[in-house]
Amino acid sequence: MELSTEIERLELNDIKNASQFYNNRYEGDYMDEWPTRKKRRVYELLLELGLPEEGIALDFGCGTGVFTSVIKQAFPRWQVCGTDLSSVALEKAKAKNPNCDFFRLDDPTLIYCKFDFIFSHHVLEHVSDIDETWILLSQLSKPGTRMLHICPCGNEGSFEHNLCRLKKNGLRQHPKNTFFYEDRGHLRRLDTQQMRSLAAKYGFDVCLEYYAWHHYEAIEGIIEEGLDYVRYLTDPIQAANDAAQNKLHRLRKQLQTIAMLRTLTDIVNRRQQKPEKSWKDYAVIAILKPLTAIPWLTSRILKWLADNEWHQRRKDPKGAEMYFLFKLSEC
Template structure:
């Protein structure tokens, strides 16, 4: 499977500057924002302190951290200058800076958050060292990463496909080619253990309905990519992949039509896409809206009721020292 080769940090910076120039990571749904807000509130952190959102991108989740920790000083950093400039212009009351800026080298933080950072970096161990350099002596961290635990919908699909799981990196075949790894919980903890951090809690998302949700929110090309019937390991697997494809296409179409008037990343062909969405909404809103609402509710229920079950494809790890 294709994986972007990053030789060093400069390679990473160049790659992600181009991505952000194309509208990368400009929007997150209310579901993800609400989940992060509640997770932070559940940590029972002190009423004041200093927090860092490491790898903040455009600062959308940084704003959620600010709302969850109203008495705190909030900082955020990223390797992308474009992302930081956008964040400074659109997010208020937050100190944004370029990762590695010498001005902030001595800053220490009581809470550090990262959202899907480790799998994107050229070297997860180097990035972990950079994160921990910002940690105060007593510090709590919350990190989210994709994980390869058995039992998730994504894992099941990957086992139906030839070379569906990379034995070296743990990556699933359909992943963003910029992803370098898909660790399990033990591997993720091992990155931070040398710096004195111990696990406090581990939560899991996207066992089934959460995965259906994010697949439905993806582009049509991805829906076809994640259900490659002609790359199946057997005839029986091909039939299963075909059934998955029909299911994914149905949910994708409903989400596509139902979100015609919802904020979205302004990527390539944005206005053309919106035109088709509006047409779809006019003719199929009566079906699309109820289906989308139902799947969103099922996803939220799954998170609330099953987040302790390890058969999810997304890990939320709470550690402290």
């Protein structure tokens, strides 16, 4: 790991530096939006929880309020709040959700609040001290409070875990159990046993555990990032051994083919959107547009497979993302 990256990770352990780190990110379009399918999945899952018609909910680590909106949509009669350590993110969240309340994480009034439901989406991998975070979550809860956490999963067997095993240092011990391609703000990747242990340690019972990003959803997500990202992930030069190198070569060819086909659609769209088109533009559109049926069909098939995988395999722990619902003991 480069020294500069290691220093950045160490600085994230300090809340002031972490706040500035994320303020700088949120000045851009960091986490400004999530795929429609992901928001729909969270919305449907919230409806499955059987929560009462009224209550107080907290989006813990709400960022720009994308999932605060989803919570409010699922629970229209609830008071929905959000908290984050980034003031820049909170300003964006307030603009998106004028009917919700927002607090900075260090707001002294927050500790006096008690919530019926607490939600976090890809937050636990970012916090500097996981135990301090669970202590805070316990303080914000009352007997019977339910808490849903969605975060990266470190279990073995997912498509991404298997991919990382093919690379030298693909599975990193520092930061804890993370994958080589992960964002530098990720300080850990928890596995199932660690999540269960944390819950038990702080008095929460596990009510539900689901998993996603097993295979097809992971492939779709990787391809959505583009051709350069595919090449980076599957770079055979960094293979762990000869057998791994051969596997990476085969995987690279497969993923590159799909990613390259999708670029056809991008090329055609850019040419069509030009206000003034040359004869070359019309020629490119005429030649390539019929071919865009292939990436369109491929995309639809992958999305269908990913959706089906979620419904068929969400109890299979060999996924790269996990959904844990907890309930604070009432005794």
